[in-house]
Structure formats: structure tokens, C-alpha cells
Amino acid sequence: MRIAVDIDGVLADQVGAVLEVIEREYGEKYRKSDVDRAHWTFGGRDLWSEIGRLLADPEYALNLPLIEGSQQGIKQLKDHEVFVVTARRPNAEEATKQWLNAHFPCLIDYYHARTGTKQSVPSDVLIDDLDFNIVEFVRSHPDRRGILFVHPWSINDTDIEDYADRVYYCPEWGRVVEAVEDIDSERDIDNER
Numbered sequence: 010m011r012i013a014v015d016i017d018g019v020l021a022d023q024v025g026a027v028l029e030v031i032e033r034e035y036g037e038k039y040r041k042s043d044v045d046r047a048h049w050t051f052g053g054r055d056l057w058s059e060i061g062r063l064l065a066d067p068e069y070a071l072n073l074p075l076i077e078g079s080q081q082g083i084k085q086l087k088d089h090e091v092f093v094v095t096a097r098r099p100n101a102e103e104a105t106k107q108w109l110n111a112h113f114p115c116l117i118d119y120y121h122a123r124t125g126t127k128q129s130v131p132s133d134v135l136i137d138d139l140d141f142n143i144v145e146f147v148r149s150h151p152d153r154r155g156i157l158f159v160h161p162w163s164i165n166d167t168d169i170e171d172y173a174d175r176v177y178y179c180p181e182w183g184r185v186v187e188a189v190e191d192i193d194s195e196r197d198i199d200n201e202r
């Protein structure tokens with residue numbers, strides 16, 4: 010199967026990193042559980058603009074920590090065609106590719122797609138931490154499956170519930186790997202029919 014994997018919130022612990030910077034620069038301490046929607050704001054500032062600003066700095070982008078279990082998880086998907094799809098801006102692409110090469114050398118193909126347009130990538134499965142992306146992806150074709158990597162900010166008033174039979178909710182990488190195995194065996198059964 011072709012599997013598209015998002016970077017921020019799935020491979021890289023972007024929110025964890027930005028919250029540390031916010032504490033250092035603004036003296037305001039937040040936890041991940043405070044970030045309860047995609048367009049979360051703190052002190053009048055938008056978290057996602059803050060992330061965009063920080064990612065323009067290669068030093069920051071190159072030092073982003075990993076999401077726990079992501080390296081092992083990607084290794085376990087080796088029988089599939091796995092590639093990256095990200096909404097990160099083009100100015101972060103160079104550092105992002107270096108970061109990927111250091112931590113996930115097997116992830117070679119790289120697609121850029123704005124949030125809510127990831128259905129444009131040629132893939133059977135999308136692993137992403139935002140419901141907008143998963144909904145548009147599964148809606149675009151009945152055979153497509155979405156894996157929502159669940160964080161406190163993942164659910165944002167979309168109609169994701171309407172696609173319950175095509176969406177897997179996974180709070181950690183072990184569960185993502187199980188979901189992929191499940192989707193793969195379901196496809197084998199369909200192909201035998």
C-alpha cells in the first residue's frame with residue numbers, strides 16, 4: 010500500500026517543542042493538553058503562526074524532537090511504500106529534508122500540500138494528526154483510509170464521525186502499525202472477492 014505520513018504531530022513533536030520556546034521567550038507555561046484545537050491561541054497569539062515563524066530557523070527545524078515510537082513504527086511499515094506529506098512552508102523544506110534524512114533515512118519521497126488538501130497526494134492511507142486532513146482524504150475516494158494520530162488538538166468540529174468505518178483513531182505509534190495491518194488485510198480480502 011501507499012502510505013502518506015504527516016510530519017508535525019506524527020513524526021516530529023512540534024507542539025512539545027514550540028511550547029518550550031513559548032515558555033522560554035514569553036515566560037508562559039502551557040501543557041499539550043491546553044492545546045485543545047488546531048487554531049489554538051495563547052496571549053492573543055496563534056500557535057500555528059508561531060510554529061511557522063520558528064520553522065524558518067533551520068537551527069530550530071533541525072533539532073525538533075521525535076514523537077515517541079515513530080522511528081520504530083516507520084521501520085515496521087517497511088513492506089509498504091511510505092512517504093512524507095507536509096503543510097510546512099517551502100522555506101522550511103531544506104532543513105526538514107535534512108531532519109528526515111537524519112532520523113528517517115528510508116523516507117525519500119516528499120510532498121508539500123496545504124492543510125485540508127492532502128487528498129491530492131497519490132496514496133491509499135494518510136496518517137495525520139488533524140481531522141480536517143483525514144476527512145478530506147477519506148471523502149475523496151471510498152477506498153481510502155485515514156489514521157488520525159490523536160492529540161488534544163486533533164478534533165476540530167469536522168464531520169469525521171460520518172466516516173467512522175474508514176478512520177482509525179490512534180494515540181500512539183504501536184496502534185498506528187496495528188491499524189495499517191488491519192487496513193492491509195481488509196484490502197487483501199476485498200481483492201480476493
Ligand SMILES: [Mg+2]
Nearest residue numbers: 015017018138
Ligand atoms: Mg500535523
